[in-house]
Amino acid sequence: MPETAGTRLKDVNLSDAVKRVVVDEEARGHPGTESILDRLEEHGIPREDSLPDRSGDSINKRFRTEKQTLHVRLNRGSFIKPWESPPSIVGRDEWCLTPVEGCPLDCSYCYLQDYLDRPLIQVFANHSLMPDHVREFLADPPEEPPHFFSLGELSDGLFLEPVLESIPKVWDVFRDAEAKIEIRSKSHHVHELAEKIEPHPSGVFTWTLSPSGFDRRNEMLTAPLEDRLSAMRHMLEAGFRVSARIDPILLEDGWLDRYAGLVKKMDKHFDLEDLTFILLGVFRFPKGFDRTMEKRFSNRDFLRDEFVEGPDGKLRYARGRRTNVYRELGEVVREYGGDPNLCMEPEYVWEDAGFR
Amino acid sequence: MNRIAGSQTVHPEKLPGVELLDACRNPEDSPAKLEPVWLRSSESGVEPVWVPPGFERTGEDHEALVIEASGQPGWVLTLTLWNRYGGPDPVETGRVLEYLDGEGDSRLLELLDLPNADEVLAAYRQFPDLPPPLREPLREEELSPRLFRYLQRVPDELELDLIDLLAEDTRVLSVQEMRRLSEALRRLPPDKYDDFRNGIDYPGEDRSPRSVGDSVLERARRLAFPEVAERREAYERDRSGLDLDGRIDVEAPDNFEGDYIDVSLRCRRDEDLEKLAEEVKKCRKLLEHV
Numbered sequence: 001m002p003e004t005a006g007t008r009l010k011d012v013n014l015s016d017a018v019k020r021v022v023v024d025e026e027a028r029g030h031p032g033t034e035s036i037l038d039r040l041e042e043h044g045i046p047r048e049d050s051l052p053d054r055s056g057d058s059i060n061k062r063f064r065t066e067k068q069t070l071h072v073r074l075n076r077g078s079f080i081k082p083w084e085s086p087p088s089i090v091g092r093d094e095w096c097l098t099p100v101e102g103c104p105l106d107c108s109y110c111y112l113q114d115y116l117d118r119p120l121i122q123v124f125a126n127h128s129l130m131p132d133h134v135r136e137f138l139a140d141p142p143e144e145p146p147h148f149f150s151l152g153e154l155s156d157g158l159f160l161e162p163v164l165e166s167i168p169k170v171w172d173v174f175r176d177a178e179a180k181i182e183i184r185s186k187s188h189h190v191h192e193l194a195e196k197i198e199p200h201p202s203g204v205f206t207w208t209l210s211p212s213g214f215d216r217r218n219e220m221l222t223a224p225l226e227d228r229l230s231a232m233r234h235m236l237e238a239g240f241r242v243s244a245r246i247d248p249i250l251l252e253d254g255w256l257d258r259y260a261g262l263v264k265k266m267d268k269h270f271d272l273e274d275l276t277f278i279l280l281g282v283f284r285f286p287k288g289f290d291r292t293m294e295k296r297f298s299n300r301d302f303l304r305d306e307f308v309e310g311p312d313g314k315l316r317y318a319r320g321r322r323t324n325v326y327r328e329l330g331e332v333v334r335e336y337g338g339d340p341n342l343c344m345e346p347e348y349v350w351e352d353a354g355f356r
Numbered sequence: 357m358n359r360i361a362g363s364q365t366v367h368p369e370k371l372p373g374v375e376l377l378d379a380c381r382n383p384e385d386s387p388a389k390l391e392p393v394w395l396r397s398s399e400s401g402v403e404p405v406w407v408p409p410g411f412e413r414t415g416e417d418h419e420a421l422v423i424e425a426s427g428q429p430g431w432v433l434t435l436t437l438w439n440r441y442g443g444p445d446p447v448e449t450g451r452v453l454e455y456l457d458g459e460g461d462s463r464l465l466e467l468l469d470l471p472n473a474d475e476v477l478a479a480y481r482q483f484p485d486l487p488p489p490l491r492e493p494l495r496e497e498e499l500s501p502r503l504f505r506y507l508q509r510v511p512d513e514l515e516l517d518l519i520d521l522l523a524e525d526t527r528v529l530s531v532q533e534m535r536r537l538s539e540a541l542r543r544l545p546p547d548k549y550d551d552f553r554n555g556i557d558y559p560g561e562d563r564s565p566r567s568v569g570d571s572v573l574e575r576a577r578r579l580a581f582p583e584v585a586e587r588r589e590a591y592e593r594d595r596s597g598l599d600l601d602g603r604i605d606v607e608a609p610d611n612f613e614g615d616y617i618d619v620s621l622r623c624r625r626d627e628d629l630e631k632l633a634e635e636v637k638k639c640r641k642l643l644e645h646v
Contacts, residue, residue: 290542291509304511304545306581308611318583319612348615348646 009234010227012162012189014043017068017104017221018121022051024073032125033072039163040070051120059295066119067106070160075124079133083153088311088346094148095137097181099127099166100155105186108218108297109248112154114289123160131170138177145178152184152206156222158231159187168196175200182206184245186222188231194238204241204276207232209266211258214250225262229269236270246333247281247343249325250302251317260332272338280326280333281343284316311346319349326353361397361424368413374404376431377438381409393420394437396430405430406437506534510541517553521572524558527565529572537573540580548579587612591645598638603628606639608646615646 021040027033037047052065079098085091102121103112113119134149141147151157151167161167167183174181184206210218212225223231236242244266249259266272283302285293290303307315316322326342330353333340342350350356371393394406402422423433503522510518518537521528529537544552555575559565578585591608600606607618619639621632 301546304543306583307543308581308584308613310611310613311609318581320583320587346613346615351615 009188009191009230010223012043012191014040014045014160014163017106017159018043018045018070019068020048020052021045021070021072021123022048024071027073027125030074030125032128035165036072036123036125036163039165043163045070059292063106063113063119063296067102067104067121070104070121070123072123072125074126075129079124079127079130080137080149081154083150086312089344090342090347090350091344092148093143094150094153096153097130097134097149097151097170098154099124099130099151099164100160103155103159105156105159105219105221107186107222108293108300109283109285111286111289113292113296114286116154121155121160123164127164127166128169130166131173134170134173134179138173138179147177147179149174149179149181150184151181156185156187157183158185158189161187161189161193162191165196167193171197171203172200174202177202180204182243184208185231186219186228188223188227190231190234194235194240199239199241201241204243205232205235206243206245208245208247209262210246210248211262212265214258218250225265229265233269236274241276242270242274243276243278245279245281245343246329247279248283249281249329250283251305251321251325252302255325256328256332259329263329263332263336263338267336272333272336275338278333278338278340279343280329280340281345282317282322282325284310284314284344286314290315312344314344319352323349323352326355330355359424361422364395364402364420364422365417366393366395366402366420367417368411368415371404371407371413374407374430374434376434377407377409393418394423394433395420396423396433397425399425403430405433406441408441503529503531503534506531506538509538511544511546511549513546513549514541514544514552517556521556521558521568525565525568528559529569533569533573537576540573540576543580544576552576552579584611587645591642594641594645598641600638601632601635604632604635604639606642608642612646617642617646 018040021037023033023037040047051071052069075098081096081098083094083096085093100121100123102116102119103110104121138147151170158167171181179202181203183204186208190205207228209225209228215222215225222228232242232244246259246262249255252258263272272278285307287309290300290307293300293303306318306321308318310316317325322345326340326345326349330340340355342353342355347356392406393404393408393411395402396405402420404420405423507515507518507522518541541552552575556572557563557568559568588608591612595606603622605618605620607620608614609616609618617639619636621629621636623629623632
């Protein structure tokens with residue numbers, strides 16, 4: 001085990017990203033609402049009576065205000081949403097658990113900016129129904145097992161957990177099921193989680209990692225890299241399965257040194273071979289999404305590059321360059337004992353890069 | 357955005373106002389957190405281009421950021437910074453338009469049919485820089501507002517070159533070509549701008565607008581998509597070297613993102629099919645490209 005890195009977790013910090021909470025009329029008086037409000041009060045988040053009207057605002061102002069606003073409401077539909085992997089891409093279909101829709105962390109490259117109807121953070125007060133929805137699903141599944149569930153696709157999987165406490169409710173449903181659950185995050189909010197749940201082989205915590213510097217420029221509200229690595233080590237030491245996504249990889253000057261530095265930092269916190277999986281994925285985006293990024297974030301020079309449309313309609317670096325990226329960074333990860341795989345790439349890139 | 361030249365300590369009482377902000381922003385609309393003061397260096401010292409509304413103009417010295425000198429008008433920088441700090445709200449936008457609309461350019465804004473304040477402001481910001489050969493056709497509806505809109509997506513540094521080109525003859529680029537060109541130029545890294553500029557030919561006696569448009573577009577795409585261009589050339593070289601029967605078409609996947617080639621045959625008789633099927637074996641070499 002590495003010697004230099006500490007495991008001390010920084011305190012929970014919600015107030016940099018969340019500025020207010022508004023309760024929808026039909027959620028008022030719901031026990032889940034009261035719990036959420038109590039915990040938000042402890043974190044100094046004030047309650048307001050109505051949602052801010054940002055309809056006439058500039059795109060930046062609207063995003064900034066709405067992403068700072070938690071809207072507590074009831075979910076009248078399912079807490080499980082299907083996510084289908086495009087057939088042209090190596091991947092698997094998943095079922096997304098959604099106690100929250102919308103992410104306060106506001107990463108510059110995040111597809112949710114275009115994917116969701118609006119930036120507002122919808123927090124579902126009745127998320128205690130989520131485990132029942134999963135049990136019902138598993139009792140009469142729409143397809144053959146195994147089933148893959150994720151928590152953290154439509155919002156960060158851990159950032160609001162100190163307020164929601166949704167993971168302990170659903171974690172054990174997967175313990176003996178023919179289904180897996182993956183919690184995805186860029187936050188360090190794992191405080192007390194390890195005391196509230198116990199490790200099991202069907203559950204894994206995955207952190208998305210980016211090199212220092214990149215994380216401050218493009219992921220301004222996420223936990224800094226060191227804090228994410230401490231959270232990973234914290235969970236590993238508690239016996240949980242932990243994995244990493246190095247994604248999105250941006251090919252700025254000196255990219256290999258920066259990403260190799262990231263892998264080296266990972267190695268200072270834990271043994272890479274202890275990770276359940278390590279995924280590598282280059283920056284990619286749906287057509288037209290770059291305009292949203294350019295409108296919202298100035299100086300996005302990394303968009304001035306050779307991006308071409310792939311078989312799934314998303315734009316990525318041209319095939320030869322990303323093949324080299326995977327080959328070179330994959331080699332670095334292997335040198336440190338990790339076993340990398342690719343994220344959201346077609347079969348021919350796996351083959352080109354020597355991953356098949 | 358202009359380069360930051362450094363920072364400087366200023367005394368708030370000695371800071372003059374920012375004309376555009378003072379005219380268009382309600383000083384009571386103070387942001388919760390004080391944003392930095394921005395200055396621009398000039399021959400006579402520094403001039404403020406952004407001072408947060410509600411900034412307390414009394415009290416202690418304040419650290420301000422300094423943008424290096426440039427030829428851009430101060431109000432362009434103010435709008436740029438304003439957008440950086442959230443952009444004008446609708447009321448402010450109206451005030452900005454009123455403030456800038458000294459020459460009756462509202463008609464032009466209507467023609468542009470732009471959907472939101474940011475773009476309207478961007479258009480407004482760029483309109484004064486347009487040379488008369490473009491300005492008049494746009495105002496007179498001879499130049500497509502849509503084409504102008506694609507022009508807006510071109511990086512600032514290349515925009516004037518394209519305006520010069522369009523000013524020569526507005527038939528150089530169709531709207532569709534302008535769309536593809538603006539997409540390529542948005543991808544172009546700044547270190548290739550000179551290459552692009554140096555390759556622009558202008559219409560003349562021996563160059564039709566059509567051929568100029570083709571060559572500009574081709575050059576931009578080659579510079580913006582070098583790997584795909586190189587792969588395409590290598591593929592075409594091998595493809596033409598096969599000397600295939602004219603009734604066989606072989607297509608590589610778009611952008612070479614794929615692991616197969618498409619082969620199509622045009623047959624009328626059994627004998628055609630047999631002959632072409634034999635000929636298709638030559639295509640084996642093209643599989644190396646996917």
